[in-house]
Amino acid sequence: MVRIIAKNISKYFKKGRVIALDKINLIIENGERFGILGPSGAGKTTLMRIIAGLEVPSEGELYFDDKLVAKDGKLIVPPEDRRIGMVFQTWALYPNLTAYENIAFPLTNTKISKEEIRKRVEEIAKILDITHVLNHYPRELSGGQQQRVALARALVKNPSLLLLDEPFSNLDARMRDSARALVKEVQSRLGVTLLIVSHDPADIFAIADRVGVLVKGKLVQVGPPEEIYNKPISIEVASLIGEINEIEGKVTKEGIIIGSFKIPVNINTDKAVIGIRPEDIKISKEPIKEEEWILIGKGRVKVIGYQGGLFRITVSPLDSEEEIATYLDHPIKAGEEILVYVKKGSIKIFT
């Protein structure tokens, strides 16, 4: 319900000695679900706090629709007038108020009648399935319930922009998926513009239509999550949005050579980094005769791990310490020699 425009936004800390954000230009469309992905310390939270009005940009301009809200170190529209709902990483529930009072808190600052407040709190509590815990204090709630109370508090005032600052990082892994689905469902029902900050690509894939990757205060790539996954501009971006094998080796006419592996790539420079996603690697004892899989050589299985129903296999070339990871649906023995294949056209080259 609001369009956010950032023009050349920079943020310095400690009198300019620390550059948190470096000339960010960004447009988030009305009703869009936008994700900001980046490693810790990249400036993600700073950018979100600037949009929320909790920080001011040292330089640059920030617009909500056509309205200038902050410019060159000056706060023009304070946070309370920006019509935003925010879910903090720690959720920031008021510990001395019950869940009901927490959710009703933003409404008590408006001229809405008590009955109307009750109606709206109960309505949002029903959507988020927390009606039965409304009389409890935050410390009596489970992590998932606290998170939903925080979300309810952010949504109850019908914000035009919903800001989520790593909202799922304090939840256990099993609850995250349902929490993500819930956020997405509520967002599409209310049509509010959504901005989520996270270092976890799973959050981004589950929620965002578009994602901006922030590295060392610079917005390095913006696009749909799939596009960034498939066509990352650097190995850093590639590893932020998903697991990737980073390989650096001697470049020859036949490709990159590491020990017994020969990876067929066409590179003109003599130094390059290539990246291969684990799903683009196949290991097999028997030769694979399919066209799309290219044999790169023999390797030795080093480590076998298990996660999420798949076996994570680390393979090394016969006479090198480099490691390549891939996944397999059945376990194999460590130390075994095995044929390693790479999917045609899946190798990402970064020069």
Next chain:
Amino acid sequence: MRPVVKASLHYLALAIVSILWLIPVYAMIVNGFKSNLEVLSSPVLSPPTSLSLTAYITVFNALAKPLVNSLIVVIPTSFISAFLGAMGAYFFYTLSYSFSKLSSVISDVLFSLIALATFIPYQATLIPLTRLIVSMGILDTYIGIIFAMLIFYIPTGALLMSMFVSVIPRSLIEAAKVDGTGDLKIFMKIVFPLSMPGFISTLIFIIIQSWNNFFIPLILVTTPNMRLVSVAVQSYTGGYGTLYNDTFAAAMLASVIPLAIFIFLGRYFIRGLIALGGGGKGV
């Protein structure tokens, strides 16, 4: 060292310190029950041979009015100082997170001034303080004493409360700001309830300090009827001779109220200090 030995040594040390602290209290209690002759003739730590209540009765009659006077002065002084101190503390908290450089400079300067004000000996301000109170026409009134004490105890309250307020997570205040809450409501609904253990600690501290304050009531009270208990107790040590049993009984009565407060609210005092040390645990 074995844990048993270590614990025993700890308790031994604590016992010695406690005894040192309790000896004067004990002397105060037992000597109040002696007759004046016995106080002078028996060792100070020996218990009374016969329990005499005369000293307490005479002293109580004389001290009743000063005790009431002290309560009238100390209760508003301590509540106002602790509450305004808490507000001041929150004001500095918000200033220090403000965007403009000027306000953080103002915050630093004002806070230093407050810290300084806490350490000014009030004896040094005797003449200006008295002149101020006289020109306001409130010499020898409750309002005058309360006003003078507030001058000294509000900075103390602000200094103490700023330690408790600053451990409140910043995200709570930011969440309230985003929710469109004004500063006064943030203070009343969130900051003040959350700093309650600290508030009680500060309150107890100021109650005891102002109850025992001798100098301000001494200079600002001119008629015997308005005397506070700290001054009244002093009058028992006369220039020509001292009724020791009465002095001890008076001291005892004068310290009953702060002692009772400390005994009943002591755990809140400790809890406040713990909340501080634990980085706002329990917040």
